Amino acid sequence: MVNKKTIFRETRAYPVVFMLLITIVFVGILAVLYQLTLHRVQTYRETQLKSMVLRTFDLPENDVEANFTKFISLREEADLTYYEATKDSVLLGFCFPISGSGLWSTIQALLAVTPDFKNIIDIEIVSQNETPGLGGRITESWFKAQFKGKLLVENHLIQQFTLIPENDQIKGFEINQITGATASSKAVVDMIYKNVLKYSKEMRAEL
Amino acid sequence: MTKKQIFMTSAFTENSIWRQILGICSALAVTNLMLNSLVMGLGVIFTLALSGFTISLLRNYIPKRIRMMVQTLIIASYVIIVDLVLKAYFPQISTALGPYVGLIITNCIIMGRAEAFAGKNPPLAAMIDGIGAGVGYTFVLLVISFVRELFGFGTLFGIPILGDWWTKWSIMVMAPSAFFMLAMLIWIVNTKSAKRG
Amino acid sequence: MELSAFIIFVAAIFTSNILLTNFLGMCSFLSVSREVQSSLGLGLAVFFVMTVTTALNYAVYYFILVPLDIVYLQYIIFIIVIAAFVQLTEMVVERFSPLLYYSLGIFLPLITVNCAILGVSLFMIIRNYTFLQAVAYGAGSGLGWLLAILALAGIRQRIKEKYVPAGLVGAGLSLITTGIMALAFVGFSGIVVIQ
Numbered sequence: 001m002v003n004k005k006t007i008f009r010e011t012r013a014y015p016v017v018f019m020l021l022i023t024i025v026f027v028g029i030l031a032v033l034y035q036l037t038l039h040r041v042q043t044y045r046e047t048q049l050k051s052m053v054l055r056t057f058d059l060p061e062n063d064v065e066a067n068f069t070k071f072i073s074l075r076e077e078a079d080l081t082y083y084e085a086t087k088d089s090v091l092l093g094f095c096f097p098i099s100g101s102g103l104w105s106t107i108q109a110l111l112a113v114t115p116d117f118k119n120i121i122d123i124e125i126v127s128q129n130e131t132p133g134l135g136g137r138i139t140e141s142w143f144k145a146q147f148k149g150k151l152l153v154e155n156h157l158i159q160q161f162t163l164i165p166e167n168d169q170i171k172g173f174e175i176n177q178i179t180g181a182t183a184s185s186k187a188v189v190d191m192i193y194k195n196v197l198k199y200s201k202e203m204r205a206e207l
Numbered sequence: 208m209t210k211k212q213i214f215m216t217s218a219f220t221e222n223s224i225w226r227q228i229l230g231i232c233s234a235l236a237v238t239n240l241m242l243n244s245l246v247m248g249l250g251v252i253f254t255l256a257l258s259g260f261t262i263s264l265l266r267n268y269i270p271k272r273i274r275m276m277v278q279t280l281i282i283a284s285y286v287i288i289v290d291l292v293l294k295a296y297f298p299q300i301s302t303a304l305g306p307y308v309g310l311i312i313t314n315c316i317i318m319g320r321a322e323a324f325a326g327k328n329p330p331l332a333a334m335i336d337g338i339g340a341g342v343g344y345t346f347v348l349l350v351i352s353f354v355r356e357l358f359g360f361g362t363l364f365g366i367p368i369l370g371d372w373w374t375k376w377s378i379m380v381m382a383p384s385a386f387f388m389l390a391m392l393i394w395i396v397n398t399k400s401a402k403r404g
Numbered sequence: 405m406e407l408s409a410f411i412i413f414v415a416a417i418f419t420s421n422i423l424l425t426n427f428l429g430m431c432s433f434l435s436v437s438r439e440v441q442s443s444l445g446l447g448l449a450v451f452f453v454m455t456v457t458t459a460l461n462y463a464v465y466y467f468i469l470v471p472l473d474i475v476y477l478q479y480i481i482f483i484i485v486i487a488a489f490v491q492l493t494e495m496v497v498e499r500f501s502p503l504l505y506y507s508l509g510i511f512l513p514l515i516t517v518n519c520a521i522l523g524v525s526l527f528m529i530i531r532n533y534t535f536l537q538a539v540a541y542g543a544g545s546g547l548g549w550l551l552a553i554l555a556l557a558g559i560r561q562r563i564k565e566k567y568v569p570a571g572l573v574g575a576g577l578s579l580i581t582t583g584i585m586a587l588a589f590v591g592f593s594g595i596v597v598i599q
Contacts, residue, residue, distance in 0.1 A: 015270040022265075022277060026284040027477065033288060034476050037295035044298055105531045127302075129530055134380075180377075228434055228575045232519045235427035275516065276487055283480045291476060309479045309526050313519035315431040381590065382425050386583025390576045398571035 049110075049126065053095050056112035056122040057085045080202055085112070093121050096199055100191025103183040105129030107138070111192060113152070117205040123147045123192070128184075135184030143185075146175050152196060160193045210335050217324075217339030223316040224347045224389075225396045230316035234344070235385035236307055238352040241364045246300050247307065248345025250289045252338055254311055255320060258282045259337030262321050263330040278321045279312070286311045316340055351388045355379045409540035412533070416544025418592035422520050423552045424585055426527075429520030433553055434578050436514075443557035444550075445507055446514070451546030453493065454521050457486045458542025461525040462535055482525050487516045520549055555585060 050068040051061045059071050072095075073084050085092040095112040107128045112121035125139045137143060151173070152158055163177040163185055170176055177185035223229045233251075237243040261281050262269075269277050290308050293301040301308070311317065320340050325333040356362060359379030361369035378384050422428050429450070436446050461482050469475050494512045498505040515521065524545045528538045559581050568577055 015273045018268065018270060019273055019277065023280060026280060027480070030284060030287050030291075030477065030480075031474075033291050037291050040295045041298075044295075048298075229431060231430035231434065232427050235430070275513070276484075279483055279487065279517075280480065283483055287476060287479055290479070310428070310519050310523055312479055312483060313517050313522050315517065315519075318517055378587075381586075382427065383583045383586040383590070385427065386579045386586060390572070390579035390583065393576040393579065394569070394571040396571075397576065398569075401570060 052124045091115050098195040102130050102187040117200040118153045120147045120150045130184045135181040137178045161189045213335045214339040217336045218343035222343040225393045229319050230314050241352045244348035244352040252341030254285045255337035255341040256334050257285050259325040259333035260330050262325040263333035283312045409536040413540040413544040417548040421548040422545040424589045428523040437556040440557045443553045447550030447553045454546035455543040462538045490516050
């Protein structure tokens with residue numbers, strides 16, 4: 001018995017067989033684990049998105065599923081997908097999933113606007129992969145808060161925001177950029193402009 | 208060697224980072240925040256312990272020619288497990304650590320321990336050696352990130368320590384500071400051990 | 405704003421240097437940079453492997469992993485692709501140029517565990533690059549790594565004759581030097597559409 005085993009171990013075939021076997025075992029374990037956690041990961045992502053949509057309208061986030069069903073409805077028309085928020089029979093506004101090219105990655109966000117498209121209600125960054133500590137700061141509350149309630153329209157036209165240094169006073173259609181992260185800041189501003197332009201047209205808003 | 212000796216050697220006397228200069232990549236990358244360092248450290252400890260154990264179990268069966276590939280496969284599998292668990296149970300941390308979790312695979316420490324210890328020692332000893340190396344590594348990471356987070360963000364583990372009066376040292380957030388911190392750490396340790404001599 | 409492949413290429417060398425900004429590929433970087441000759445050899449090998457494997461991994465990811473929904477296996481698959489390619493390169497070089505093999509040969513196994521190579525493939529996926537951008541990124545990162553290791557080797561050869569405090573000899577000094585280089589490279593960030 002011992003002889004047979006030693007001889008097999010030294011054959012040419014052994015490394016290949018060994019490699020195959022061990023690959024199957026480990027990949028098998030991983031596949032199982034992946035399937036087990038898949039549902040959890042997907043549920044988390046959905047809950048996150050829903051909670052963010054609620055957040056843009058300042059709606060309560062505590063019981064995400066219940067509140068989402070109560071206040072938000074998903075609208076899917078032709079090539080438009082967006083969320084509509086209603087509270088006490090009043091239309092609060094629309095929330096659009098938007099995306100744009102950041103410096104290093106695609107930035108995905110949720111932009112909520114008033115029904116007449118005249119003001120931004122709020123913005124939430126869903127995902128980004130900009131430089132941590134620099135461009136990554138677009139997720140910081142002070143940066144996002146600048147867009148809260150911001151006026152979008154002048155003379156019946158959507159205005160593009162201009163970027164000014166971080167600590168300067170803003171007036172009108174200006175936004176404080178993040179020091180050292182001009183590109184990422186600009187990416188957010190451009191992304192908002194392009195998408196508001198697109199959606200206001202598609203939904204035939206009267207500006 | 209007794210179990211305690213194995214642990215102390217791999218964790219401190221022969222510390223992977225300051226003594227063997229291994230595992231530098233991630234030591235520099237995740238040390239901007241203490242929380243990231245802790246999670247990375249735990250991931251490395253887990254991978255080191257289990258891969259050491261597994262490789263040691265199989266050490267008499269792994270053909271010499273494909274030794275590196277087999278070890279890499281085993282290490283990579285455990286890392287993927289860490290990644291899957293993080294994604295499922297700690298998603299925010301998973302996003303923060305990003306690709307660095309995957310880079311545990313090429314963390315030279317793990318391959319280094321596999322070659323130097325796990326390949327030649329019984330499973331339990333290999334596991335303890337792995338845990339020791341991981342703990343030593345985590346310790347270094349926490350020390351560096353302590354300085355970087357405190358001076359770069361004014362916080363520790365996200366809890367604000369220094370008030371608004373503190374002007375954040377942006378350099379601590381950026382790459383170069385990690386190099387300097389690590390160099391200083393090595394300097395201090397080398398000088399101390401030379402004195403003890 | 406869309407980044408052209410060329411801009412990514414330049415940025416990967418200077419402003420987002422895989423070693424000085426992302427800290428990848430340090431281990432072999434620190435040990436081999438003692439001499440300029442060997443650094444050049446390793447650097448070129450890394451450049452070559454990085455460029456090709458980035459392209460290969462791109463294809464594997466989008467044509468195999470995604471359609472089969474086994475994206476979570478990307479770490480294993482990427483590493484196998486890299487290891488296989490390095491093995492193949494080693495065999496080809498040994499067969500066609502024994503001379504090149506003897507000078508470069510020892511570095512090739514070292515490259516397989518170079519975190520920079522795996523890192524570049526992973527980053528390329530996260531950042532959603534197109535094929536052209538991915539290749540530019542791989543090539544640029546390889547060149548950036550080569551540049552960094554050559555610079556460090558040159559500096560180390562100069563420092564050899566100077567006084568260095570005992571505790572800093574070797575790794576300590578290399579790290580400080582690299583840190584200063586990293587700082588210097590931060591100064592490059594004005595070249596490319598700034599971040």
